[in-house]
Amino acid sequence: MSADKPSILIVGAGAIGSFYGAILKRAGCAVSVVLRSEYEAVVENGILIESDLGDLSYRPDHVYRDGDTPESTPDYLILCVKVLPGVDRAELIRPWMGDNTRIVLIENGLDIERAIADAFPANPIVSCLAFIAVSRVGPGQVHHKAYGRLVMGRYPEGIDDNARDLADLFIEGGIKIDLTEQVVGERWRKCLWNTPFNPLSVLAGGADTATILDTEGGEDLIRTMTEEVLAVAEADGYPMSADLIDKNIAGTRKMPPYKNSMALDHINGRPIELDAVLGNVVAIADQHGVAVPHLKTMLVALRMREKLKAAEGQ
Amino acid sequence: MSADKPSILIVGAGAIGSFYGAILKRAGCAVSVVLRSEYEAVVENGILIESDLGDLSYRPDHVYRDGDTPESTPDYLILCVKVLPGVDRAELIRPWMGDNTRIVLIENGLDIERAIADAFPANPIVSCLAFIAVSRVGPGQVHHKAYGRLVMGRYPEGIDDNARDLADLFIEGGIKIDLTEQVVGERWRKCLWNTPFNPLSVLAGGADTATILDTEGGEDLIRTMTEEVLAVAEADGYPMSADLIDKNIAGTRKMPPYKNSMALDHINGRPIELDAVLGNVVAIADQHGVAVPHLKTMLVALRMREKLKAAEGQ
CATH class of the missing domain: 1.10.1040.10 (N-(1-d-carboxylethyl)-l-norvaline Dehydrogenase; domain 2)
Known part of the structure; x- marks a missing residue:
């Protein structure tokens, strides 16, 4: 990896987070992950990804456990958890946030950015929609079946350098990106x-x-x-x-x-x-x-x- | 039982049919039943009903099986089956219907009389709503927990002698009846x-x-x-x-x-x-x-x- 590439932290490295982490790893970024139940498996074996794009398996630069203290804060924090009642996503990412950390949401649904934007008004948000068929097949093991395109833009609207730079990295890593002025x-x-x-x-x-x-x-x-x-x-x-x-x-x-x-x-x-x-x-x-x-x-x-x-x- | 009391046939003697059969048996009617899965048990033991009203258990005068040929047609045929797709209730009662058989529906729901009225336009219909807590506890075994009141009237409206006579028998058997001009x-x-x-x-x-x-x-x-x-x-x-x-x-x-x-x-x-x-x-x-x-x-x-x-x- 190259020092001029931004650092990435994936919070919620399930099937989707693990996959997009792999893409950014292929683009040369330092990619770390925060895990809960799959921590032991990933520390031992890394993240194993079977895909038509080739073997996307990788060892994250750091493997953190929920509750750990980070050694540094990332340039991009990518949040890929499910949006569920009782899960305070802003609190989940708070320990890992730096002043210059850009937040990337790869999550389903509508109006899911608001709680994050309210909690971190000074941090830019890149909101992404994933069109992908990927599933978890075991602890730290993912099967990427098809697709992978991301539609992304600045939240609440427009396209800024944060979105553009991230898009370039994803493209370098091998997936298709559609930047949009109106992600909502x-x-x-x-x-x-x-x-x-x-x-x-x-x-x-x-x-x-x-x-x-x-x-x-x-x-x-x-x-x-x-x-x-x-x-x-x-x-x-x-x-x-x-x-x-x-x-x-x-x-x-x-x-x-x-x-x-x-x-x-x-x-x-x-x-x-x-x-x-x-x-x-x-x-x-x-x-x-x-x-x-x-x-x-x-x-x-x-x-x-x-x-x-x-x-x-x- | 007395010769001047009308004869009763219960089609679908589940918990509700068995209970109201017992009431009419107490009023002195000949009560027969048509059964499917519980035939053997009822032939052997009769119908066993535990109730606060006393022991309502009885041996039906005839126990028929679905598909049998009746020895005679009843004065009142009481239909107590569930109203389900795939169950043609008119066909179910057709073999048991005589020219003078009055049809009594003790069934849930709205507009459930129409199919029966269309199939037997010459036979009077008494439509009843049951307010009762009763459940089947085994083959031919019923537990009557509470209530039992029937709201009943001629279908589609009014109160005729068929409804009135039947109401008198139910009252004689020990339950409360509300006759209504507007059963719908x-x-x-x-x-x-x-x-x-x-x-x-x-x-x-x-x-x-x-x-x-x-x-x-x-x-x-x-x-x-x-x-x-x-x-x-x-x-x-x-x-x-x-x-x-x-x-x-x-x-x-x-x-x-x-x-x-x-x-x-x-x-x-x-x-x-x-x-x-x-x-x-x-x-x-x-x-x-x-x-x-x-x-x-x-x-x-x-x-x-x-x-x-x-x-x-x-």
Whole structure:
């Protein structure tokens, strides 16, 4: 690695964090990680990544454990944890933050930057959406199946040198980057699919796309919910073409039946990113006085389900 | 038993059918039953019912098996099966119907009489709502825990001699009867609680009343769904006071946390009476052009869930 390359710290080095760390390692950066349960495995073996891009396995420059004191603060801190109730992401990264640390979010959902921006108003934020198929196959072991493109920009808008420099490193490491002036708009666009499909698949007990669309009333419900998301996005300053509804349905029907990541989380008993994908959309709808009865029904029913699951877990 | 008492045939002698058969047996009627899986047990031991009303156990006058040919047709045929997709209730009772057989429905839900009335237009129908806590504890064994009142009337409306005579027999057998001129209105009134609470408890994974009402947004969602039911009932010719919404919520909060029968069916892997409790309400809303977005979201999500469950059962 070269001294003029920025230093990277990945907080939450699951499948996604481990993968993008590998890409930046290939670009010549010093890449360290903060881990919780996989600490021992990674100290011993490094991070093992099987990928069509080649062997992306690497030994992080430092392997920290949650609660450690850092030897130095990074140029870029990349946060890749799930956005869940009870997880205070700002507190999670606070110990690792320097005055000049830029925060990079590679996380799902809408309005997930706000809590971080409020907690660290002086640190620039680069917000990223990952289009990738990658999964954890064991402690410190990741299988990268396909894709890897990042859509990224400065939060709340624009493209600054922080985003541009990071984009160049990712490109050097071998993945495709789309810089965007309106990363929040891109998040809305991703919500157009995720906000109806992901929670509905959970509510239906872990249904795939074909079950959702082919149930009596299913496609209509998806269309109506997508219209609700469109209306909220427009009220929030991010209008999109209504043609996208037809395109989303047609695109989904073209794919083989597919269980989205939230459905898989549900099936595997993991918590779901309900607020990031749905709750924040409904909250913004309420702020703007946009009626979203279908989304709200789904949100409240899923809140009940998560509450029941938490109570039964006790 | 006395020769001037009408003969009774119970089709679907589960917990509810067995109990009301016992009541009519106490009133001196000849009571026969048609059974499927519990045939052997009932032939051997009769029907065993533990109850605060005393020992209600009895040997039916005839024990038929589904598919048998009847020796005679009954004066009253009491149908107590669940209203489920794939169960053609008219076909189920057809072999047992005589020209003068009156049909008695002791079943949950709304608009569940129509299929029977269409199939047997010349036979009078007595429609009943049961307010009872009773459960099957083994083959041919029933535990009657509390209540037993029936609200009953001629379908589609009025009170005729068939309803009155049957009511007298039930009263003679020891239970409370409320005759009603508007049994469909009474079904709407029961739906005011059941239509929001029952399906929502299933959607939430088997939640009790406290979990439903105390989740963020839960009471509001119940209120909104109850308003939707009120609007459909009014469009259907059965206006009710909006005060009932507050009364339902307050009454529910006064009870200990409670899992309704649909939640228990769901938890125990049994099919749920989705159309009787919710689907028929939404269908009537559509006929009248009443918007019910919250109910419809719940219905479609539950249809997906039932479809997935059926597919996984294959």
